[in-house]
Amino acid sequence: MLTTPDRDRGDRSPWNWLLILPIILPLLPFLFNFDEPRIFGFPRFYWLQFAFIAVGVVCTTVVYQMTKRRR
Amino acid sequence: MSEHLTEIIIFSVLFLLVSGMGFVAARWRRPDNLATLDEWGLGGRNFGAWITWFLIGGDLYTAYTFVAVPALLWSAGAMGFFAVPYTIVVYPIVFLVLLRLWSVSHVHGFVTPADFVRARFGSPTLALLIAITGIVATMPYIALQLIGIEAVLKSMGVTGHLPIIIAFAILAAYTYQSGLRAPALIAFVKDTLIYIVILVAIFAIPAQIEGGWSGIFSAAQAKFDATPAPGDGILLNANNQLQYITLALGSALALFLYPHSITGVLASKNRDVIKRNMSALPAYSLLLGLIALLGYMAIAAGVKPIGTDNNTIVPQLFDRMFPDWFTGVAYAAIGIGALVPAAIMSIAAANLFTRNIYKEYLKPDADEADEARVSKITSLLVKVGAVLCILFLDTGFSIDLQLIGGVIILQTLPAVALGLYTRWFHRGGLVAGWVAGMAAGVLLLYNIGNPVTGKLHFAGSAFPLEKLGLDTKMTIYAGVLALGVNLIVAVAGTFIARGLKVAEGDDATRADHYLADEGDPRIKELDLTTP
Numbered sequence: 001m002l003t004t005p006d007r008d009r010g011d012r013s014p015w016n017w018l019l020i021l022p023i024i025l026p027l028l029p030f031l032f033n034f035d036e037p038r039i040f041g042f043p044r045f046y047w048l049q050f051a052f053i054a055v056g057v058v059c060t061t062v063v064y065q066m067t068k069r070r071r
Numbered sequence: 072m073s074e075h076l077t078e079i080i081i082f083s084v085l086f087l088l089v090s091g092m093g094f095v096a097a098r099w100r101r102p103d104n105l106a107t108l109d110e111w112g113l114g115g116r117n118f119g120a121w122i123t124w125f126l127i128g129g130d131l132y133t134a135y136t137f138v139a140v141p142a143l144l145w146s147a148g149a150m151g152f153f154a155v156p157y158t159i160v161v162y163p164i165v166f167l168v169l170l171r172l173w174s175v176s177h178v179h180g181f182v183t184p185a186d187f188v189r190a191r192f193g194s195p196t197l198a199l200l201i202a203i204t205g206i207v208a209t210m211p212y213i214a215l216q217l218i219g220i221e222a223v224l225k226s227m228g229v230t231g232h233l234p235i236i237i238a239f240a241i242l243a244a245y246t247y248q249s250g251l252r253a254p255a256l257i258a259f260v261k262d263t264l265i266y267i268v269i270l271v272a273i274f275a276i277p278a279q280i281e282g283g284w285s286g287i288f289s290a291a292q293a294k295f296d297a298t299p300a301p302g303d304g305i306l307l308n309a310n311n312q313l314q315y316i317t318l319a320l321g322s323a324l325a326l327f328l329y330p331h332s333i334t335g336v337l338a339s340k341n342r343d344v345i346k347r348n349m350s351a352l353p354a355y356s357l358l359l360g361l362i363a364l365l366g367y368m369a370i371a372a373g374v375k376p377i378g379t380d381n382n383t384i385v386p387q388l389f390d391r392m393f394p395d396w397f398t399g400v401a402y403a404a405i406g407i408g409a410l411v412p413a414a415i416m417s418i419a420a421a422n423l424f425t426r427n428i429y430k431e432y433l434k435p436d437a438d439e440a441d442e443a444r445v446s447k448i449t450s451l452l453v454k455v456g457a458v459l460c461i462l463f464l465d466t467g468f469s470i471d472l473q474l475i476g477g478v479i480i481l482q483t484l485p486a487v488a489l490g491l492y493t494r495w496f497h498r499g500g501l502v503a504g505w506v507a508g509m510a511a512g513v514l515l516l517y518n519i520g521n522p523v524t525g526k527l528h529f530a531g532s533a534f535p536l537e538k539l540g541l542d543t544k545m546t547i548y549a550g551v552l553a554l555g556v557n558l559i560v561a562v563a564g565t566f567i568a569r570g571l572k573v574a575e576g577d578d579a580t581r582a583d584h585y586l587a588d589e590g591d592p593r594i595k596e597l598d599l600t601t602p
Contacts, residue, residue: 011167011586019163026156027320029312035305041284045306046364049155053356056159060166060350068343 015066022056075227078390081399082227082406086238089260089407093245093253093414100252107439108182111250112422112446113338116177120344120351122255126415127335127348128355129258131158131326133212134219134409137265137362142381144366148295148303150311152363153319158356161323166349169327169336171491171585173345176337178584183419184333184487185427191490193576194498195431200505201483202427205330206453208480209420211472212329213457216409216416218382218466223402225377226386232462238406239413243454246414247447251338254414261411264404266358268389272368272401273361276392280371287364290371300523305367310544314533317548325481325550328488330419331412341589413454421449471529475516478532478550482508485561491585498576500564508557515549 025031032048039047100117102110109116118126136154143151172187181187185205189198217235224234245253277283280290288305295303302311326332339345362385369388377383389401425446430437437445460472486501518538521530533546 011171016167019166022163023160026159027316029307029315033307033312038285041282041286041288043288043305045149046152046288046360049152049159050357050360052156052159053353053360056162056356057350057353060163060346060353063166064343064346064350067346 013063013067015063018059018063022052022059025055026052075395077395078227078399078402079229081396082223082403085264085400085403086406089257089410090241090245092256092260093242094248096245096252096256097249099256105250106443108422108425108442108446109180111443112182112418113334114251114255116338117340118255118338118344119340120347123335123339123344123348124351125258125262126255126338127332128352129254129261129411130331130335130415131412132355132359133216133412134405135215136359137405137408138219138222138382138385140359140363141366141369142384144363145369145384146303146381148291148305149307150302150315151366152360153315153322154363155356155360156316156319157322157326158359159353160319161326162349162352164323165327166346168488168491169333170342170345172333173336173339173342174587175491175580175584177589178587179580182337183330183423183426184328184483185423188486188490189427189431190579191494192486192498192501193578194502197486197498197502198427199431200502201486202423204479204483205423206420208476209330209416210453210456211460211476213413213416213453214460215470215473216413217457217461218470219409220406221461221466222380222382223386223405225380226383226390227402235461236458239454239458242410242413243451246417246450250447251334251415251418254411255338257407258411261404261407264400265408268401268404269358269361271397272365272389272392276368276372276388279392280368287367287371291367294370311533311546314546314548317551318532321481321548321550321554322477324484324488324554325477328480328483330423331416334415334419334422413457417450417453418446420453421446424449474529474532475513478512478516478553479509481550481554482512482557484554485558494578495565496561497565497568497573499568499573500561503564504557504561507560508553511556512549512553515552519549
């Protein structure tokens with residue numbers, strides 16, 4: 001009786017793949033483990049990892065908006 | 072002590088004000104009956120986006136984080152910044168996984184991760200292991216919150232254990248009365264204070280330092296160049312990059328397996344609240360990154376810790392750089408910052424005991440009021456235990472316990488996180504994997520020494536790959552290695568158990584339970600199937 005969920009009730013969405021980006025980026029030290037270039041005195045190691053926070057926010061926000069349930 | 076009088080007065084006033092809120096919280100969003108675990112332990116499962124944001128944020132970013140992460144940058148440099156990638160990686164992972172846990176818990180009325188495992192694999196034994204792991208991993212975490220308060224008190228010249236005991240007695244009293252509503256309400260104040268303090272700090276302190284941010288990084292660079300330690304510096308070196316990323320990933324996976332984080336998630340009203348929070352919570356990561364850099368500011372300002380207690384670095388920096396009254400506010404932010412997570416952690420541990428030990432083994436016919444009563448009492452005992460940890464154990468030892476805590480909580484990943492996606496594992500395999508992962512984790516940590524401090528065992532989480540016979544100076548986070556062992560054994564154990572035709576447990580959940588949402592017309596009907 002309950003084994004066939006409606007189609008739009010699934011969790012699967014191609015948009016979910018976007019979540020891979022903020023998971024992988026911060027785990028690649030060859031991108032950020034450098035001093036130069038500096039921005040406002042911050043070495044790349046620091047400002048780029050701060051930038052990854054923004055990537056995380058953007059990706060999760062997009063996925064949330066695109067997979068929101070229409071009520 | 073008298074030169075810190077202004078700080079002490081401001082600290083005490085704010086602390087008492089917030090404690091008052093903790094007691095009043097029992098009446099906030101008042102239910103008809105607080106004597107159920109849903110109400111006392113999960114705040115009625117009805118928190119919206121804002122409350123959840125403050126609650127989970129206040130829960131994950133603890134007083135200890137605020138003092139320990141900058142202390143790590145102060146002493147070791149770039150390695151301490153792992154906290155930033157760690158808190159970036161965690162949210163997208165959780166976005167999908169915990170959403171499913173929320174749904175299935177909503178349908179079945181689960182309060183703890185062990186409740187889920189019990190129903191999914193039909194195994195009280197496995198659930199018991201998950202519950203014990205959660206309780207054991209949480210206790211030292213609560214003790215660390217005390218260390219955070221202690222660092223602040225020490226900086227105000229307040230010594231001895233009595234103030235901490237009083238602070239915790241107050242905390243215990245209002246948690247007992249108000250349950251999860253208390254930390255949820257206090258979290259607003261805590262985070263507002265912390266945001267104000269940090270925003271002031273990152274503008275005011277660099278302005279007082281020669282060369283601003285450039286000067287701060289150069290001073291840190293100069294300090295690390297002058298030390299003989301090979302692993303420090305403002306950048307990573309070839310040998311600690313693997314440690315950096317495995318520690319970030321491993322900590323992220325562990326974070327949401329901790330029972331207190333799951334409590335925060337289960338208390339939210341619907342799936343959208345969780346999804347929205349996973350994109351809004353990284354605001355705290357930004358905060359954490361900035362707080363971490365206070366460690367470098369302390370280097371540039373020439374701040375020294377009190378004695379050998381590196382945890383006092385941030386309080387000492389504030390004392391040096393801020394006027395007294397604002398230092399008092401900053402100290403209150405850290406002190407109150409300890410109360411929110413400590414309250415949620417003790418509630419989570421208490422719920423594990425009540426649901427998965429008391430009701431399962433001691434009194435199977437316990438009704439809802441019984442459950443709430445046992446949880447309230449257990450939450451008191453858990454706090455007493457944490458205070459005893461601080462009084463009778465060396466505080467360095469509490470930190471070691473927390474390190475072990477992170478490694479052992481990771482061993483619940485196959486049953487809890489993978490269990491949300493697949494029923495493939497056999498309960499026997501999962502139990503075997505848990506045992507193997509736990510043994511491997513403790514063994515690895517036991518073998519980590521630190522030549523600088525002369526400590527031979529449990530001196531960190533960076534396991535040298537050299538000790539496995541590999542020709543390298545690289546290190547790796549012990550938790551990830553132990554989880555690898557766990558998974559291999561769980562897979563092998565599953566094949567063996569199936570081969571021997573060992574009985575499978577019943578699965579009380581069905582595919583669409585993992586997708587249910589608030590107001591689902593079928594929830595009521597499904598409630599009858601609660602095991």
